[in-house]
Amino acid sequence: xxxxxxxxxxxxxxxxxxxxxxxxxxxxxxxxxxxxxxxxxxxxxxxxxxxxxxxxxxxxxxxxxxxxxxxxxxxxxxxxxxxxxxxxxxxxxxxxxxxxxxxxxxxxxxxxxxxxxxxxxxxxxxxxxxxxxxxxxxxxxxxxxxxxxxxxxxxxxxxxxxxxxxxxxxxxxxxxxxxxxxxxxxxxxxxxxxxxxxxxxxxxxxxxxxxxxxxxxxxxxxxxxxxxxxxxxxxxxxxxxxxxxxxxxxxxxxxxxxxxxxxxxxxxxxxxxxxxxxxxxxxxxxxxxxxxxxxxxxxxxxxxxxxxxxxxxxxxxxxxxxxxxxxxxxxxxxxxxxxxxxxxxxxxxxxxxxxxxxxxxxxxxxxxxxxxxxxxxxxxxxxxxxxxxxxxx
Numbered sequence: 001x002x003x004x005x006x007x008x009x010x011x012x013x014x015x016x017x018x019x020x021x022x023x024x025x026x027x028x029x030x031x032x033x034x035x036x037x038x039x040x041x042x043x044x045x046x047x048x049x050x051x052x053x054x055x056x057x058x059x060x061x062x063x064x065x066x067x068x069x070x071x072x073x074x075x076x077x078x079x080x081x082x083x084x085x086x087x088x089x090x091x092x093x094x095x096x097x098x099x100x101x102x103x104x105x106x107x108x109x110x111x112x113x114x115x116x117x118x119x120x121x122x123x124x125x126x127x128x129x130x131x132x133x134x135x136x137x138x139x140x141x142x143x144x145x146x147x148x149x150x151x152x153x154x155x156x157x158x159x160x161x162x163x164x165x166x167x168x169x170x171x172x173x174x175x176x177x178x179x180x181x182x183x184x185x186x187x188x189x190x191x192x193x194x195x196x197x198x199x200x201x202x203x204x205x206x207x208x209x210x211x212x213x214x215x216x217x218x219x220x221x222x223x224x225x226x227x228x229x230x231x232x233x234x235x236x237x238x239x240x241x242x243x244x245x246x247x248x249x250x251x252x253x254x255x256x257x258x259x260x261x262x263x264x265x266x267x268x269x270x271x272x273x274x275x276x277x278x279x280x281x282x283x284x285x286x287x288x289x290x291x292x293x294x295x296x297x298x299x300x301x302x303x304x305x306x307x308x309x310x311x312x313x314x315x316x317x318x319x320x321x322x323x324x325x326x327x328x329x330x331x332x333x334x335x336x337x338x339x340x341x342x343x344x345x346x347x348x349x350x351x352x353x354x355x356x357x358x359x360x361x362x363x364x365x366x367x368x369x370x371x372x373x374x375x376x377x378x379x380x381x382x383x384x385x386x387x388x389x390x391x392x393x
Contacts, residue, residue: 029042050337053305061284076228110225171229238385241386243356272317272327
């Protein structure tokens, strides 16, 4: 068997194009062993990945003894604490998730679009006023989703430096156990205090969860951490990476400027092309399952669903290695699939459409302020992205 350490989790990006998934993830689906010797399937085929993500015979429960953790620190950090609904199976998964579903419905998000547009405009105004060049990550990509999710949750935005820094540490697979443990402890304590302060307050998702009384304080905190981190980290990294991808292919950016109605589909294509959940979605088989194509998963074996590879499946997406803002990419799996697919995907789509569309329209001369080779990618993080993006206009 091949070990996950030989594969490198997260794996190094291809030398030719850092937008492409690591070569180790582009192989055919294969059985391997993880760092602790436990068997695990690396699934790269679109249909196999889609099947696993919707099949109740595969568990998302991080407390399962055979759950596949890609590095030991992830297992140690998550093993003995309350989990969010992301790492649970039904009926507990559904019990927790349904308490938050209505806040992320498309109708609710559409009502937020004018507010998101104001946040984008104001943030861009401040970046432009500060002058060129600028770090797009710090000045635009990170503040926009952070402001939005803080308003939705009822979390003070003035605490953003704290939760952003702790989130980066928690998502960094290279951090030692003590650092990652402190990060999750401090974030949990912080959300516990926020929840306690929301007694009797009318606004924000956390206040609603407290008022309903359906969740314990520990459950409110655990799911609050998930929503807070997922609500800004994923969208911030998608915004920065998408901007860089468009700067590298200016003909695609120019087409979006000429045909702004393409932005909705372009966001789907960018989600497919970049697939920032790049270390795989973990599951463990509850029984023997034949996925076809020579993949026979035994009971108790882990699987890693490689979304980045599945979204480059040439049988589903022609010229899959190319970014095409006019492509119909709606069948991508960037948000997962099945009952665990991303709760906040309507919000992420709205933020990306508004942020990227506004950026392209208002800064037609936007360009890299450093050579492309000097841009630092977050290869060590669970969520792929950029440390910074120096731009000029």
